[in-house]
Amino acid sequence: MDLKDSPKAGGTVTIPGDTIVIRGGNPLRGRVDVRGAKNLATKAMVAALLGETPSVLREVPDISDVGVVRGLLEVHGVLVTESETPGELLLDPSNVETAHFAQVDALASSSRIPILFCGPLLHRLGEAFIPDLGGCRIGDRPIDYHLDALRAFGAIVDKSYEGIHLTAPNGLHGADIQLPYPSVGATEQVLLTAVRATGTTELRNAAIEPEIMDLVAILQKMGAIITVEPNRVIFIEGVDRLTGYTHRSLFDRNEAASWAAAALVTHGDIFVAGARQAQLMTFLNVFRKVGGGFDIDEDGIRFYHPGGELKPVTIETDVHPGFMTDWQQPLVVALTQANGVSVVHETVYENRFGFTEALNEMGANIVVHPRGLPDYPRRVARRDFEQAAVITGPTPLHGADIRVPDLRGGFSHVIAALSAEGTSRVSNVDLIRRGYEHFFDKLADLGADFDVEG
Template identity: 45%
Template sequence: MKHSETPVASPYYLVQGGASLQGEVKLSGAKNAVTKMIIASLLTSEECTLRNVPLLGDMYLTMKLCESVGTSLHLDDHVLTLRTDSIARSEISTEVGGLNRIAVMAIGPLLHCCGEVSIPAPGGDRIGPRPINFHIEGLRQMGATIVERDGFYYCTTTKRLRGTTIKLPFPSVMATENFLITASLAKGVTIIENAAMEPEIVDLIKLLQKMGAIIEVKVDRRIVIEGVEKLRGASHTLLSDRNEAVSLATAAYLTRGDVYLRGAQQDILLTFLNTLSKMRLRFDIDDEGIRFVADDQPPPAIALETDVHPGFMTDWQQPFTVLLTQARGMSVVHETIYEDRFGYTSALIGMGAHVGLYSKCLGEVPCRFREKEHQHSCVVSGPTPLKGTQLYIPDIRAGCSYILAALCAEGESQVFGIDHIERGYEHLDAKLRSLGAQIQRIEATATADVN
């Protein structure tokens, strides 16, 4: 390819592939838990303290949202202290609430306090439609009046929100978390049927219980919440981030490395670890973390399917697909959670991977996309050497997979759109450098000289 001048609007990563990752790194707290816990602190006027918080973009956005409605915050290293003596305003602006979907989580707490709230229509990763209709319908069942107008949701209630039975059409993680938070102060009993049961949800339940909530997890995906009059402040240490664990473990195997992840928790990684065992990939578990050790032989191909917890997590699919480009034989990946999560594979093909996408369900898990035209199954043939190139990140998990591909590729890669990475990972580039990766963060310039 010819040298050319390409406009650069933000910093990017320059990655030299081929370095074997070696050493130890400490995992951050869970991104998918911290934002919901910050919102949960709005349920009380007393002080809440969160430890092991990850320093990343989505957390800062949520802090800014809470600060805009009256929360006082103090962040010291990885300890976040929050106190909301009173709600100063119940309107959430597009500036603080329009970049992701977290604003919808604030509806319940602000309705409990003020009886009214307005939020902007949500943003987020481009991985297929992720509407908030589950949230809106459930909140209406609890007594909220919600009107959508001019890109905002206007929510009101004339009396205390009430308990009800909410049957989710799909085990939505964020909707389950929303109803857990809202139901904790609702009048009466709320039952969430077909609830999600991810480890981050259990961690949120632990925090809410410390605050005085009464929550029981029943069999067959039912959660029962008995509303209380008032919640108190609490302190809580977040679980580690299982997505970061999978990403760094995969990087170790891709680079023929040997990496110890301090803080990696076996109980929240069971399905991932079972998949590694099926591929004859070595890992060693102790009380403090997990060591991931590669050898010189390509692992065998595998068939896997994403599913709701305790199945193989959809966020693990992208980094694992990169690993499958280096497996021997034909692997199959069936995505059952999102219909549009294989867009990143075109970049892998450009690097030399052999990947085919299909609308047919190539798996056994009951799938919402059966008989539809969504390309939600993927066939990967390997092992194929990857070549460095220019990469443009569309979303958080795809972005991480691009970095993993660049780490094991021959030559140099430039990875643009790294704001997605920094939204969802705490100093990922620095952690990789500490393990020996040749990755630099290049600051923004008017133009960049790229291949």
């Protein structure tokens, strides 16, 4: 939880509650610093379990998901300490031990990260336990890919009403694995398990997101032998031991894109320090097509509304290097102000348009097609569960009472409220702090007019 106070007109922002009251109409202007990616830092922390010596991870964001992983590591005997350098963690796995079910269950209920502990714990302890998994309610996120991969490595999976218990009485061995879909989580699972398995693992149809490549770099620093080949194929040669690592996390491209959308929606001007062009190229192309402006510097990217009308676009979410599903939600708010009809095809998750209901209550014109638009010309292959949203604009937004449904949808609701006429009351905002460091502080620094309740 973000416990800092932030300067704000008329007073200070105190310890955040779960509801904020937003008075819209102020352009967001200023600078925000983006640290390590949530989707890399948490996985890098898990990777430290595999080392026989301590690891140092830098640029770790101060978000609740990191706190969950830290707690899970600590109940398994990993010593986690903060250095004097902000955002730097020392992770010492010298005394890894089996955690009590109740401890794991209490910590894991708000995150899906525990599934990635399985491979490392099987190597270190010969067993692992995972309870029912939480996470954002954006659609079914089955763990079948994970469990099938672990079985292929030789793990025995026992399911009960409490959760899933895994053992590896004969150790883990290399496997040939073909993922049905290039799942990021399943790819991480295979990497974290294969590096210490006996023999060679071939993973086909792997995810190749920048965060995956950063995890590969970390594992290589630890002593792993990993070859990334064309066409989503990864070979991992198992090794007998791994050491710790020292690594600076990749910046959070999802947070960077979110602040870019906030600048566009509020007619603002935000410099996102730490953002890098190479990992945002697909987003930048779409941002420019919509009518947004950006300037790329060595230490970050400036995003701004250059004036004039915003333009409608068609977006198809996809795995990397396609347009990320996490990018579409904040950008949809900007598309409500584009002059014409935009279409967003969501092909990654089957229930990621729930956040549009609140936008419609605020005055937007968004029609969700639960089965997609099968006759619409496409580049990305259709999936059976996909949805489509048709956004017609421009439509002025007005204040409303909103409850945050998920991480990215919640950010979208906040920036919609910031651009709307009148006052909005946004509840359940604690979800947003799962992935946005010092969220209220950054809003205040950018000139947002809001109060915190609770």
